[in-house]
Amino acid sequence: MYNTVHSPGLSSLTGLQAPTYPSNCLQFLDNLEGTIPRQHVETQPLSVIVVGAGLGGLATAIALARDHHQVTIYEQANQLAEVGAGIQIPPNSSRLLLQLGLGPYLEKFVTQPESILVRRWQNGKIIGRTRLDPQFREQFGAPYWVIHRAHFHAAMHSLAIDLGVTVQLASKVASYDVHTPSITLADGSTILADLVVAADEVNSTARAVLMGGTNIPPQRTGFAAYRAVMDLERMRADPEIASLLETPAFNLWLGDKRHVMTYVIGADKWFNMVLSHPDDSDSAQWTHDQDEILANMRNEFDGWDPALSKIIHMVDRALKWPLYSGATMHRWVSGRLVVLGDAAHAMLPYMSQSAAIAVEDGVALARSLGKVTCLSEIPMALAVFENVRVTRASQMQEASLLNGKLWHFPDGPLQRARDAAMVPEVEDRPFSHSPNQWSDPATQMWCYA
Protein backbone atom coordinates (compact mmCIF):
# COMPACT_ATOMS: atom_id res chain seq x y z
CA MET A 1 0.00 0.00 0.00
CA TYR A 2 2.80 2.46 0.84
CA ASN A 3 5.45 1.08 -1.50
CA THR A 4 5.22 4.08 -3.79
CA VAL A 5 8.50 5.25 -5.21
CA HIS A 6 8.13 9.03 -5.09
CA SER A 7 10.23 9.56 -8.14
CA PRO A 8 9.11 6.82 -10.52
CA GLY A 9 11.39 8.20 -13.24
CA LEU A 10 14.33 7.85 -10.90
CA SER A 11 13.45 4.29 -10.06
CA SER A 12 13.66 3.29 -13.70
CA LEU A 13 16.82 5.34 -14.23
CA THR A 14 18.51 3.55 -11.31
CA GLY A 15 17.12 0.13 -12.24
CA LEU A 16 15.41 -0.18 -8.85
CA GLN A 17 11.75 -1.13 -9.06
CA ALA A 18 9.31 -0.57 -6.20
CA PRO A 19 8.77 -3.85 -4.31
CA THR A 20 5.29 -5.35 -4.45
CA TYR A 21 5.18 -5.67 -0.66
CA PRO A 22 4.58 -2.61 1.60
CA SER A 23 7.99 -1.00 2.06
CA ASN A 24 9.60 2.43 2.12
CA CYS A 25 13.11 1.17 1.46
CA LEU A 26 13.38 3.13 -1.81
CA GLN A 27 12.29 6.41 -0.30
CA PHE A 28 15.95 7.55 -0.31
CA LEU A 29 15.69 7.87 -4.11
CA ASP A 30 13.92 11.17 -3.49
CA ASN A 31 17.32 12.50 -2.37
CA LEU A 32 18.57 11.99 -5.94
CA GLU A 33 15.94 14.33 -7.37
CA GLY A 34 17.73 16.92 -9.49
CA THR A 35 21.07 15.07 -9.54
CA ILE A 36 20.39 12.76 -12.50
CA PRO A 37 20.01 14.64 -15.80
CA ARG A 38 16.68 13.99 -17.49
CA GLN A 39 15.88 14.08 -21.15
CA HIS A 40 14.47 17.49 -22.12
CA VAL A 41 10.96 17.27 -23.57
CA GLU A 42 9.49 20.19 -25.55
CA THR A 43 6.00 20.33 -23.99
CA GLN A 44 2.93 21.85 -25.57
CA PRO A 45 1.47 24.88 -23.73
CA LEU A 46 -2.29 24.38 -23.50
CA SER A 47 -5.24 26.72 -23.11
CA VAL A 48 -7.14 25.45 -20.06
CA ILE A 49 -10.52 26.43 -18.63
CA VAL A 50 -10.90 25.80 -14.89
CA VAL A 51 -14.47 25.93 -13.56
CA GLY A 52 -14.69 27.05 -9.92
CA ALA A 53 -12.37 29.32 -7.94
CA GLY A 54 -12.47 27.29 -4.72
CA LEU A 55 -9.29 25.87 -3.17
CA GLY A 56 -9.22 22.98 -5.69
CA GLY A 57 -9.72 25.19 -8.76
CA LEU A 58 -7.11 27.72 -7.63
CA ALA A 59 -4.51 25.04 -6.81
CA THR A 60 -5.04 23.49 -10.24
CA ALA A 61 -4.77 26.85 -11.98
CA ILE A 62 -1.52 27.65 -10.14
CA ALA A 63 0.05 24.27 -10.92
CA LEU A 64 -0.87 24.58 -14.61
CA ALA A 65 0.20 28.23 -14.90
CA ARG A 66 3.57 27.31 -13.34
CA ASP A 67 4.03 24.93 -16.28
CA HIS A 68 3.30 27.78 -18.74
CA HIS A 69 -0.23 26.76 -19.65
CA GLN A 70 -2.68 29.56 -20.29
CA VAL A 71 -5.41 29.30 -17.64
CA THR A 72 -8.76 31.05 -17.23
CA ILE A 73 -10.99 30.36 -14.24
CA TYR A 74 -14.77 30.78 -14.56
CA GLU A 75 -16.46 31.29 -11.19
CA GLN A 76 -20.19 31.71 -10.68
CA ALA A 77 -19.89 33.96 -7.59
CA ASN A 78 -19.85 37.74 -8.06
CA GLN A 79 -16.97 38.04 -5.62
CA LEU A 80 -14.48 35.64 -4.11
CA ALA A 81 -14.89 34.65 -0.48
CA GLU A 82 -14.39 31.48 1.58
CA VAL A 83 -17.22 30.77 3.97
CA GLY A 84 -16.31 29.02 7.18
CA ALA A 85 -13.46 29.16 9.58
CA GLY A 86 -10.18 27.30 9.94
CA ILE A 87 -8.67 24.64 7.74
CA GLN A 88 -5.82 22.21 8.29
CA ILE A 89 -3.02 22.00 5.74
CA PRO A 90 -1.31 18.65 6.32
CA PRO A 91 2.24 17.99 5.01
CA ASN A 92 1.14 16.21 1.83
CA SER A 93 -0.50 19.51 0.88
CA SER A 94 1.97 22.01 2.42
CA ARG A 95 4.88 20.31 0.60
CA LEU A 96 3.16 20.88 -2.74
CA LEU A 97 2.03 24.40 -1.86
CA LEU A 98 5.63 25.32 -0.99
CA GLN A 99 6.82 23.82 -4.30
CA LEU A 100 4.20 25.89 -6.11
CA GLY A 101 5.62 29.06 -4.54
CA LEU A 102 2.91 29.76 -1.94
CA GLY A 103 5.37 30.05 0.97
CA PRO A 104 5.71 33.86 0.93
CA TYR A 105 1.95 34.26 0.42
CA LEU A 106 1.01 31.97 3.32
CA GLU A 107 3.73 32.10 5.92
CA LYS A 108 2.54 35.07 7.95
CA PHE A 109 -0.96 33.59 8.26
CA VAL A 110 -0.20 30.01 9.29
CA THR A 111 0.12 28.44 12.72
CA GLN A 112 2.12 25.25 13.30
CA PRO A 113 0.53 23.22 16.11
CA GLU A 114 2.99 21.18 18.17
CA SER A 115 0.75 18.18 18.62
CA ILE A 116 -2.67 16.61 18.33
CA LEU A 117 -4.13 15.84 21.75
CA VAL A 118 -6.96 13.30 21.70
CA ARG A 119 -9.16 13.67 24.78
CA ARG A 120 -11.91 11.74 26.55
CA TRP A 121 -15.31 13.40 26.11
CA GLN A 122 -16.24 13.38 29.78
CA ASN A 123 -13.22 14.93 31.47
CA GLY A 124 -10.71 15.99 28.80
CA LYS A 125 -8.17 13.34 29.87
CA ILE A 126 -5.50 12.91 27.16
CA ILE A 127 -6.00 9.46 25.58
CA GLY A 128 -3.94 9.89 22.39
CA ARG A 129 -1.14 12.14 21.20
CA THR A 130 0.53 12.79 17.84
CA ARG A 131 3.65 14.93 17.89
CA LEU A 132 3.64 17.23 14.86
CA ASP A 133 6.35 19.82 15.29
CA PRO A 134 9.21 19.16 14.70
CA GLN A 135 8.49 15.40 14.22
CA PHE A 136 6.13 15.62 11.20
CA ARG A 137 8.18 18.38 9.59
CA GLU A 138 11.34 16.27 9.89
CA GLN A 139 9.76 12.93 8.96
CA PHE A 140 7.69 14.16 6.03
CA GLY A 141 9.75 17.15 4.91
CA ALA A 142 6.94 19.65 5.26
CA PRO A 143 5.04 21.41 8.07
CA TYR A 144 1.55 20.66 9.41
CA TRP A 145 -0.20 24.04 9.23
CA VAL A 146 -3.56 25.49 10.19
CA ILE A 147 -4.92 28.71 8.74
CA HIS A 148 -8.09 30.77 8.37
CA ARG A 149 -9.80 29.74 5.13
CA ALA A 150 -10.11 33.35 3.98
CA HIS A 151 -6.31 33.79 4.26
CA PHE A 152 -5.65 30.49 2.45
CA HIS A 153 -8.01 31.38 -0.36
CA ALA A 154 -6.68 34.96 -0.71
CA ALA A 155 -3.07 33.66 -0.84
CA MET A 156 -3.94 31.16 -3.60
CA HIS A 157 -5.83 33.82 -5.52
CA SER A 158 -2.92 36.31 -5.31
CA LEU A 159 -0.39 33.78 -6.55
CA ALA A 160 -2.71 32.70 -9.38
CA ILE A 161 -3.04 36.32 -10.52
CA ASP A 162 0.73 36.86 -10.22
CA LEU A 163 1.24 33.83 -12.47
CA GLY A 164 -1.01 35.29 -15.14
CA VAL A 165 -4.20 33.30 -14.45
CA THR A 166 -7.37 35.16 -15.47
CA VAL A 167 -10.33 34.88 -13.08
CA GLN A 168 -13.76 35.62 -14.58
CA LEU A 169 -16.32 36.20 -11.84
CA ALA A 170 -20.11 36.12 -12.23
CA SER A 171 -19.61 33.41 -14.87
CA LYS A 172 -21.84 30.44 -14.16
CA VAL A 173 -21.17 27.49 -16.42
CA ALA A 174 -24.47 26.14 -17.72
CA SER A 175 -23.23 23.30 -19.93
CA TYR A 176 -20.17 21.41 -21.16
CA ASP A 177 -19.13 19.88 -24.46
CA VAL A 178 -16.57 17.23 -23.55
CA HIS A 179 -15.30 16.68 -27.09
CA THR A 180 -14.81 20.19 -28.53
CA PRO A 181 -14.04 20.86 -25.60
CA SER A 182 -15.96 23.94 -24.47
CA ILE A 183 -18.18 25.48 -21.84
CA THR A 184 -21.32 27.52 -22.29
CA LEU A 185 -22.05 30.16 -19.69
CA ALA A 186 -25.48 31.07 -18.33
CA ASP A 187 -25.46 34.19 -20.57
CA GLY A 188 -25.21 31.89 -23.64
CA SER A 189 -21.60 32.59 -24.58
CA THR A 190 -19.45 29.57 -25.50
CA ILE A 191 -15.72 29.38 -24.78
CA LEU A 192 -13.36 26.85 -26.35
CA ALA A 193 -10.09 25.50 -24.91
CA ASP A 194 -7.71 22.56 -25.22
CA LEU A 195 -8.88 21.20 -21.87
CA VAL A 196 -11.70 21.88 -19.36
CA VAL A 197 -11.13 21.14 -15.65
CA ALA A 198 -14.17 21.33 -13.40
CA ALA A 199 -13.61 21.90 -9.67
CA ASP A 200 -17.24 22.85 -9.22
CA GLU A 201 -17.98 21.60 -5.68
CA VAL A 202 -19.93 18.75 -4.08
CA ASN A 203 -23.03 19.32 -6.24
CA SER A 204 -20.99 19.35 -9.43
CA THR A 205 -22.85 19.70 -12.72
CA ALA A 206 -19.72 18.62 -14.60
CA ARG A 207 -19.78 15.29 -12.73
CA ALA A 208 -23.33 14.72 -13.92
CA VAL A 209 -22.25 15.38 -17.55
CA LEU A 210 -19.24 13.10 -17.21
CA MET A 211 -21.05 10.23 -15.50
CA GLY A 212 -24.32 10.50 -17.44
CA GLY A 213 -26.90 8.05 -16.16
CA THR A 214 -24.43 6.49 -13.71
CA ASN A 215 -23.93 9.69 -11.69
CA ILE A 216 -24.33 9.10 -7.95
CA PRO A 217 -24.35 12.44 -6.10
CA PRO A 218 -22.57 12.48 -2.71
CA GLN A 219 -24.84 11.33 0.08
CA ARG A 220 -25.57 12.79 3.51
CA THR A 221 -23.58 10.82 6.08
CA GLY A 222 -25.96 11.23 9.01
CA PHE A 223 -23.53 13.76 10.51
CA ALA A 224 -23.49 17.55 10.59
CA ALA A 225 -20.94 19.98 12.01
CA TYR A 226 -21.20 23.27 13.85
CA ARG A 227 -18.30 25.58 13.00
CA ALA A 228 -17.29 28.55 15.13
CA VAL A 229 -14.41 31.00 15.53
CA MET A 230 -13.75 32.86 18.78
CA ASP A 231 -11.49 35.65 19.91
CA LEU A 232 -8.51 34.13 21.79
CA GLU A 233 -8.03 37.12 24.09
CA ARG A 234 -11.47 36.60 25.58
CA MET A 235 -10.65 32.97 26.27
CA ARG A 236 -7.24 33.64 27.80
CA ALA A 237 -8.94 35.63 30.57
CA ASP A 238 -10.35 32.35 31.98
CA PRO A 239 -7.59 30.29 33.72
CA GLU A 240 -9.38 26.93 33.23
CA ILE A 241 -9.54 27.47 29.48
CA ALA A 242 -6.20 29.29 29.19
CA SER A 243 -4.36 26.04 30.04
CA LEU A 244 -5.71 24.59 26.76
CA LEU A 245 -4.10 27.46 24.86
CA GLU A 246 -0.62 27.44 26.39
CA THR A 247 0.97 25.69 23.41
CA PRO A 248 -0.52 25.65 19.92
CA ALA A 249 -2.13 22.21 19.63
CA PHE A 250 -5.12 20.47 18.17
CA ASN A 251 -7.50 19.29 20.88
CA LEU A 252 -9.91 16.57 19.83
CA TRP A 253 -12.56 15.33 22.28
CA LEU A 254 -14.08 11.93 21.36
CA GLY A 255 -17.44 10.65 22.57
CA ASP A 256 -20.51 8.66 21.60
CA LYS A 257 -21.38 9.59 17.94
CA ARG A 258 -19.81 13.02 18.49
CA HIS A 259 -16.48 14.77 18.53
CA VAL A 260 -15.12 18.28 18.88
CA MET A 261 -11.96 19.46 17.10
CA THR A 262 -10.32 22.75 18.10
CA TYR A 263 -7.20 24.65 17.08
CA VAL A 264 -5.81 28.16 17.01
CA ILE A 265 -5.70 30.09 13.71
CA GLY A 266 -4.84 33.61 12.50
CA ALA A 267 -1.28 33.33 13.87
CA ASP A 268 -2.55 33.20 17.47
CA LYS A 269 -5.66 35.34 17.10
CA TRP A 270 -8.67 33.04 16.89
CA PHE A 271 -9.86 29.74 18.33
CA ASN A 272 -11.44 27.50 15.70
CA MET A 273 -14.00 24.80 16.57
CA VAL A 274 -15.71 22.04 14.59
CA LEU A 275 -18.38 20.15 16.52
CA SER A 276 -19.58 17.02 14.75
CA HIS A 277 -22.82 15.36 15.78
CA PRO A 278 -25.49 13.04 14.33
CA ASP A 279 -28.14 14.77 12.21
CA ASP A 280 -30.19 13.12 9.49
CA SER A 281 -32.65 15.96 8.97
CA ASP A 282 -33.09 17.87 5.71
CA SER A 283 -30.69 20.85 5.77
CA ALA A 284 -33.23 22.91 3.80
CA GLN A 285 -35.39 22.87 6.94
CA TRP A 286 -32.62 23.99 9.33
CA THR A 287 -33.15 27.13 11.39
CA HIS A 288 -31.10 30.27 10.71
CA ASP A 289 -31.90 31.69 14.11
CA GLN A 290 -28.57 32.00 15.97
CA ASP A 291 -30.13 31.62 19.45
CA GLU A 292 -31.71 28.34 18.35
CA ILE A 293 -28.50 27.12 16.65
CA LEU A 294 -26.43 27.87 19.78
CA ALA A 295 -28.99 26.24 22.09
CA ASN A 296 -29.05 23.07 19.92
CA MET A 297 -25.25 22.97 19.81
CA ARG A 298 -24.95 23.26 23.60
CA ASN A 299 -27.58 20.58 24.02
CA GLU A 300 -25.66 18.13 21.77
CA PHE A 301 -22.58 18.35 24.02
CA ASP A 302 -24.33 18.61 27.37
CA GLY A 303 -22.34 16.84 30.12
CA TRP A 304 -18.99 16.88 28.22
CA ASP A 305 -15.66 17.96 29.78
CA PRO A 306 -16.35 21.07 31.95
CA ALA A 307 -13.52 23.05 30.27
CA LEU A 308 -14.94 22.26 26.81
CA SER A 309 -18.49 23.05 27.97
CA LYS A 310 -17.28 26.43 29.18
CA ILE A 311 -15.84 27.15 25.72
CA ILE A 312 -19.01 25.96 24.00
CA HIS A 313 -21.03 28.35 26.17
CA MET A 314 -18.73 31.22 25.16
CA VAL A 315 -19.49 30.72 21.42
CA ASP A 316 -21.73 33.56 20.27
CA ARG A 317 -22.08 32.63 16.61
CA ALA A 318 -22.00 29.24 14.85
CA LEU A 319 -22.70 27.90 11.38
CA LYS A 320 -24.15 24.45 10.81
CA TRP A 321 -22.98 22.36 7.83
CA PRO A 322 -24.29 19.06 6.48
CA LEU A 323 -21.48 16.53 5.94
CA TYR A 324 -21.39 14.56 2.69
CA SER A 325 -19.40 11.63 1.40
CA GLY A 326 -19.25 10.41 -2.18
CA ALA A 327 -19.11 6.88 -3.52
CA THR A 328 -15.84 6.01 -5.27
CA MET A 329 -16.01 7.64 -8.67
CA HIS A 330 -14.07 5.50 -11.11
CA ARG A 331 -14.20 8.00 -13.97
CA TRP A 332 -12.86 11.53 -13.61
CA VAL A 333 -12.34 12.10 -17.34
CA SER A 334 -14.55 12.17 -20.39
CA GLY A 335 -13.07 13.38 -23.68
CA ARG A 336 -11.19 16.50 -22.65
CA LEU A 337 -13.26 17.26 -19.54
CA VAL A 338 -11.75 16.44 -16.12
CA VAL A 339 -13.36 16.77 -12.69
CA LEU A 340 -11.40 17.05 -9.46
CA GLY A 341 -11.66 18.35 -5.89
CA ASP A 342 -14.92 17.87 -3.99
CA ALA A 343 -16.68 17.36 -7.34
CA ALA A 344 -14.81 14.05 -7.69
CA HIS A 345 -14.26 12.92 -4.11
CA ALA A 346 -16.53 14.49 -1.49
CA MET A 347 -15.46 13.09 1.87
CA LEU A 348 -16.07 13.52 5.57
CA PRO A 349 -13.65 16.12 7.00
CA TYR A 350 -12.42 13.58 9.59
CA MET A 351 -8.94 13.12 8.06
CA SER A 352 -8.77 16.89 7.35
CA GLN A 353 -7.69 15.93 3.86
CA SER A 354 -10.34 16.92 1.34
CA ALA A 355 -8.79 20.22 0.21
CA ALA A 356 -5.34 18.63 0.55
CA ILE A 357 -6.38 15.91 -1.89
CA ALA A 358 -7.69 18.65 -4.22
CA VAL A 359 -4.25 20.31 -4.10
CA GLU A 360 -2.68 16.93 -4.92
CA ASP A 361 -5.17 16.55 -7.81
CA GLY A 362 -4.13 19.88 -9.32
CA VAL A 363 -0.42 19.14 -9.09
CA ALA A 364 -0.88 15.59 -10.41
CA LEU A 365 -2.82 16.92 -13.40
CA ALA A 366 -0.06 19.42 -14.19
CA ARG A 367 2.58 16.68 -13.89
CA SER A 368 0.64 14.35 -16.19
CA LEU A 369 0.27 17.10 -18.78
CA GLY A 370 3.94 17.99 -18.35
CA LYS A 371 4.92 15.28 -20.83
CA VAL A 372 2.39 16.24 -23.51
CA THR A 373 4.12 17.33 -26.71
CA CYS A 374 1.02 17.63 -28.93
CA LEU A 375 -2.76 17.81 -28.44
CA SER A 376 -3.28 14.18 -29.46
CA GLU A 377 -1.34 13.08 -26.34
CA ILE A 378 -3.79 14.74 -23.93
CA PRO A 379 -6.05 11.66 -23.57
CA MET A 380 -3.07 9.50 -22.57
CA ALA A 381 -1.96 12.06 -19.96
CA LEU A 382 -5.51 12.27 -18.59
CA ALA A 383 -5.71 8.48 -18.36
CA VAL A 384 -2.52 8.41 -16.25
CA PHE A 385 -3.90 11.18 -14.03
CA GLU A 386 -7.23 9.41 -13.55
CA ASN A 387 -5.60 6.08 -12.79
CA VAL A 388 -3.43 7.51 -10.01
CA ARG A 389 -5.97 9.86 -8.46
CA VAL A 390 -9.02 7.57 -8.29
CA THR A 391 -7.15 5.19 -6.00
CA ARG A 392 -5.62 7.86 -3.77
CA ALA A 393 -8.87 9.82 -3.32
CA SER A 394 -11.08 6.80 -2.74
CA GLN A 395 -8.69 5.50 -0.08
CA MET A 396 -8.86 8.88 1.64
CA GLN A 397 -12.67 8.75 1.53
CA GLU A 398 -12.42 5.35 3.19
CA ALA A 399 -9.95 6.57 5.86
CA SER A 400 -12.25 9.52 6.65
CA LEU A 401 -15.27 7.24 7.04
CA LEU A 402 -13.21 4.95 9.28
CA ASN A 403 -12.35 7.86 11.59
CA GLY A 404 -16.10 8.46 11.82
CA LYS A 405 -16.34 4.98 13.38
CA LEU A 406 -13.12 4.94 15.45
CA TRP A 407 -13.86 8.31 17.06
CA HIS A 408 -17.50 7.73 17.90
CA PHE A 409 -17.61 4.54 20.00
CA PRO A 410 -19.97 4.71 22.98
CA ASP A 411 -18.30 3.95 26.32
CA GLY A 412 -17.76 0.18 26.46
CA PRO A 413 -15.38 -2.57 25.34
CA LEU A 414 -14.52 -1.09 21.90
CA GLN A 415 -13.85 2.34 23.38
CA ARG A 416 -11.69 0.84 26.15
CA ALA A 417 -9.69 -1.28 23.68
CA ARG A 418 -9.18 1.77 21.44
CA ASP A 419 -8.03 3.96 24.32
CA ALA A 420 -5.72 1.23 25.65
CA ALA A 421 -4.08 0.95 22.21
CA MET A 422 -3.20 4.67 22.35
CA VAL A 423 -1.49 4.49 25.77
CA PRO A 424 2.05 3.97 24.32
CA GLU A 425 1.84 7.16 22.23
CA VAL A 426 0.64 9.14 25.27
CA GLU A 427 3.48 7.72 27.38
CA ASP A 428 6.08 8.29 24.64
CA ARG A 429 6.78 4.54 24.36
CA PRO A 430 7.50 2.93 20.95
CA PHE A 431 4.48 1.57 19.10
CA SER A 432 3.87 -0.07 15.72
CA HIS A 433 0.13 0.66 15.34
CA SER A 434 -2.49 3.04 16.68
CA PRO A 435 -6.23 3.62 16.21
CA ASN A 436 -5.28 7.30 16.07
CA GLN A 437 -4.70 7.51 12.30
CA TRP A 438 -2.48 10.59 12.67
CA SER A 439 -0.11 8.43 14.76
CA ASP A 440 -0.43 5.03 13.10
CA PRO A 441 2.94 4.57 11.31
CA ALA A 442 1.55 2.81 8.21
CA THR A 443 -1.28 5.35 7.77
CA GLN A 444 1.18 8.22 8.26
CA MET A 445 3.48 6.99 5.48
CA TRP A 446 0.57 6.52 3.08
CA CYS A 447 -1.12 9.79 3.99
CA TYR A 448 1.69 12.32 4.39
CA ALA A 449 4.93 10.99 2.92
Ligand SMILES: Cc1cc2nc3c(=O)[nH]c(=O)nc-3n(C[C@H](O)[C@H](O)[C@H](O)COP(=O)(O)OP(=O)(O)OC[C@H]3O[C@@H](n4cnc5c(N)ncnc54)[C@H](O)[C@@H]3O)c2cc1C
Ligand atom coordinates in the same frame (compact mmCIF):
# COMPACT_ATOMS: atom_id res chain seq x y z
C1 LIG B 1 -16.49 21.14 8.57
C2 LIG B 1 -15.46 20.99 7.48
C3 LIG B 1 -14.11 21.03 7.82
C4 LIG B 1 -13.14 20.83 6.83
N1 LIG B 1 -11.83 20.84 7.18
C5 LIG B 1 -10.88 20.58 6.25
C6 LIG B 1 -9.49 20.56 6.62
O1 LIG B 1 -9.13 20.81 7.79
N2 LIG B 1 -8.56 20.27 5.65
C7 LIG B 1 -8.93 19.99 4.35
O2 LIG B 1 -8.05 19.70 3.52
N3 LIG B 1 -10.24 20.03 3.97
C8 LIG B 1 -11.21 20.34 4.87
N4 LIG B 1 -12.52 20.40 4.50
C9 LIG B 1 -12.88 20.20 3.08
C10 LIG B 1 -12.56 21.42 2.19
O3 LIG B 1 -13.14 22.58 2.70
C11 LIG B 1 -13.09 21.17 0.78
O4 LIG B 1 -12.68 19.90 0.37
C12 LIG B 1 -12.55 22.17 -0.24
O5 LIG B 1 -12.83 23.49 0.14
C13 LIG B 1 -13.16 21.86 -1.60
O6 LIG B 1 -12.59 22.66 -2.58
P1 LIG B 1 -13.17 22.63 -4.07
O7 LIG B 1 -12.41 23.69 -4.79
O8 LIG B 1 -13.17 21.26 -4.60
O9 LIG B 1 -14.70 23.04 -3.95
P2 LIG B 1 -15.35 24.39 -3.40
O10 LIG B 1 -14.53 25.03 -2.38
O11 LIG B 1 -16.75 24.05 -3.05
O12 LIG B 1 -15.33 25.37 -4.64
C14 LIG B 1 -16.12 25.16 -5.80
C15 LIG B 1 -16.28 26.49 -6.53
O13 LIG B 1 -16.94 26.23 -7.78
C16 LIG B 1 -17.89 27.25 -7.99
N5 LIG B 1 -18.90 26.71 -8.92
C17 LIG B 1 -19.76 25.68 -8.69
N6 LIG B 1 -20.54 25.45 -9.76
C18 LIG B 1 -20.16 26.36 -10.69
C19 LIG B 1 -20.60 26.63 -12.03
N7 LIG B 1 -21.59 25.92 -12.61
N8 LIG B 1 -20.00 27.63 -12.71
C20 LIG B 1 -18.97 28.35 -12.15
N9 LIG B 1 -18.54 28.14 -10.89
C21 LIG B 1 -19.11 27.15 -10.17
C22 LIG B 1 -18.41 27.56 -6.61
O14 LIG B 1 -19.04 28.83 -6.55
C23 LIG B 1 -17.15 27.48 -5.77
O15 LIG B 1 -16.48 28.72 -5.69
C24 LIG B 1 -13.52 20.61 5.46
C25 LIG B 1 -14.87 20.61 5.13
C26 LIG B 1 -15.85 20.80 6.12
C27 LIG B 1 -17.30 20.79 5.73
